[in-house]
Amino acid sequence: MAVYIATTSAPVNIACIKYWGKRDTKLILPTNSSLSVTLDQDHLRSTTTSRADPTFEKDRLWLNGIEEEIKSGGRMATCIAELKRLRKELVEDKDASAPALSTFAVHIASYNNFPTAAGLASSASGFAALTASLAALYKLPSTPTDLSLIARQGSGSACRSLLGGFVAWNVGTLESGADSLAVQVAPETHWPDIHALICVVSDTKKGTSSTSGMQRTVDTSPLLQHRIKHVVPQRMEDISAAILARDFDRFAEITMADSNQFHAVALDTSPPIFYMNDVSRSIIAVIEEYNRVAQLPENGGKRKAAYTYDAGPNAVIYAPSANIKEIISLIVRYFPQQETFKDPFGLFGTAGVGA
Numbered sequence: 001m002a003v004y005i006a007t008t009s010a011p012v013n014i015a016c017i018k019y020w021g022k023r024d025t026k027l028i029l030p031t032n033s034s035l036s037v038t039l040d041q042d043h044l045r046s047t048t049t050s051r052a053d054p055t056f057e058k059d060r061l062w063l064n065g066i067e068e069e070i071k072s073g074g075r076m077a078t079c080i081a082e083l084k085r086l087r088k089e090l091v092e093d094k095d096a097s098a099p100a101l102s103t104f105a106v107h108i109a110s111y112n113n114f115p116t117a118a119g120l121a122s123s124a125s126g127f128a129a130l131t132a133s134l135a136a137l138y139k140l141p142s143t144p145t146d147l148s149l150i151a152r153q154g155s156g157s158a159c160r161s162l163l164g165g166f167v168a169w170n171v172g173t174l175e176s177g178a179d180s181l182a183v184q185v186a187p188e189t190h191w192p193d194i195h196a197l198i199c200v201v202s203d204t205k206k207g208t209s210s211t212s213g214m215q216r217t218v219d220t221s222p223l224l225q226h227r228i229k230h231v232v233p234q235r236m237e238d239i240s241a242a243i244l245a246r247d248f249d250r251f252a253e254i255t256m257a258d259s260n261q262f263h264a265v266a267l268d269t270s271p272p273i274f275y276m277n278d279v280s281r282s283i284i285a286v287i288e289e290y291n292r293v294a295q296l297p298e299n300g301g302k303r304k305a306a307y308t309y310d311a312g313p314n315a316v317i318y319a320p321s322a323n324i325k326e327i328i329s330l331i332v333r334y335f336p337q338q339e340t341f342k343d344p345f346g347l348f349g350t351a352g353v354g355a
């Protein structure tokens, strides 16, 4: 008897221009375009295995080993239904000998190798891995951009994790959502010198999920209206140009400004939402000071690092590889580590840095 099973991993992506707000909550259509960097697969990722079998009674999902309910009409159910529909349309209706997998229930098991729902984009890698795994199981001929339309309906940020490198999610204008998809602005190979340093300030589940937080912002924040009309469109153009020109100074300026405006918009929400904590704000102060010194004419006049925070207290610091060792030293000096710093890149010689 045939076994139909597929396993796929997807990495997280961390936005430089933040998505925060939906104009359509069912289709997950955003209020503004966004742009992110997809991290490489070796670090923070979700790995999802899907199996279809005629004996399965219903679709089921296990997340990190614990079964989660698939609510009917919910996001998970929508993604699975869309992928089954594509299986039928693009494979079974075209080839009578293809097994009728679209009529079988699926069992899905997914693992994150990093904290879930802590502001490190688990919903992004999670729904991207789910979409990619079912697309592989169903042998869909779809492109990553086609699949981004489906992952988007699971979690908005997930549409960007189906592509590597620097990725834009276009706001789109169609009511159907058909043009609200992810496209690659530049592949990772265009600017491999950029590294991301993840500083886990807290790995606990956040108090306000991204989904409920952003809806409250849409409903109550006047600053959000200014942001989506007058700020983001220009920033999307400017940061795309900075990426294409490999202009780190400009990339850093825009990335930090957008992270700060996103958190300002969260604060402008009623009741206000605080995703950053005192440690997050201290990391901002350290990087701002580091850049202030770097920007002195005698030091070259340019920024050397960019912080950005998603909906949680954890910092992501983007920097050219030449600066990473110096930045890690700074962070480890100001923020003694709870666990021994493992020094995965051997930056500090054989001794490593303990704390």
Ligand code: ADP
Binding pocket: 046, 047, 063, 110, 111, 112, 115, 116, 117, 118, 119, 120, 121, 122, 123, 124, 125, 126, 127, 130, 155, 208, 209, 210, 211, 310, 311, 312
């Ligand atoms: P985050 O900042 O981690 O993206 P969110 O509040 O946006 O936090 O989303 C967290 C939710 O995403 C989880 O509660 C879960 O429903 C979903 N999720 C996380 N990881 C996965 C996964 N691997 N597969 C499916 N869904 C996932």
Ligand code: DP6
Binding pocket: 014, 015, 017, 018, 019, 020, 028, 034, 121, 123, 124, 154, 155, 156, 157, 158, 210, 211, 212, 309, 310, 311
């Ligand atoms: C701050 O994609 O998690 O990380 O679409 O409701 O699932 P839903 O929200 P989600 O929001 C991500 C918000 C962000 C910014 C970003 O990734 O662009």
Ligand code: CO
Binding pocket: 121, 122, 123, 124, 155, 157, 210
């Ligand atoms: Co999320």
